[in-house]
Amino acid sequence: MLSDCAFRAQLVLPEQRVLFDYWCGIARGRAMPARADFDPLKFPDLLPHFAVIDLRDGFERSHFRLAGTRLREIYGREITGLTLTEVFSGRRATPWHTIHSRIATDAVCAQGIAHGPAEGREHVVLYWLRLPLSDDGIRVDRILCHDTGASETDVEQISEFTAYCAGQRGPEVLRA
Incomplete structure (x- = not known):
């Protein structure tokens, strides 16, 4: 099992490490914090890069409850209100479905790098x-x-689409 320290060491961007540290802190010893614990206003520079996927109606009906303005550039359209299958389709659907399903089922943190995160966005590295x-x-x-x-x-x-999850020993390489 990948420890929090090892998972943190794999985070590429400094803002990812800051966010992960904050997430761990607000969990206060619990497996994960609640949405109410998270104050996005503590990160004004990161707000355009945040999104929240709402799973309260079940994984198959999950959707982007909100999405920052920079995500429009990444995904090529506004994704607020869209389901996961509407955002992640074509050859990128399977890796994203696998990652989000694993997070929903196992309550693990995940991070990675994806070339072409969505259909028609092959020029973007995420x-x-x-x-x-x-x-x-x-x-x-x-x-x-x-x-x-x-x-x-x-x-x-x-x-390739590479994902690191907190509950595994090394990278999970998902070809798309």
Whole structure:
């Protein structure tokens, strides 16, 4: 099992580490914090990169409850209100479904890098972080997302979708 310290060490961006540290702090020894514990206004510079996936109606009906303005650039459209299957379709659907399902089922944190995070967005390299939230402390009812995109010209080309989850020993490489 990947420890919190090892998971944190794999986070690429400094803002991911700050957010993960905050998430751990507000959990206060619980498996995960509640949505009410999370104050997005503590991170004004990160607000455009945040999204919340709402799972309260079940995983198959999950949707983006809210999405920051920068996510429109990453995904090529406004995703607030859209279901996961509407945002992640085509060859990218399976890796994203696997990751979000694992977070919802196992209450693990996940992060990674995806080249072409959504259909038609092959020029975007996405640095992503997913953190589970739970109002009752047991069932994941929301997923806090932090997504930062870069163009291929800004980073070395990535040809695979890589995910690191807190509950595994190494990277899970999902080909799409």
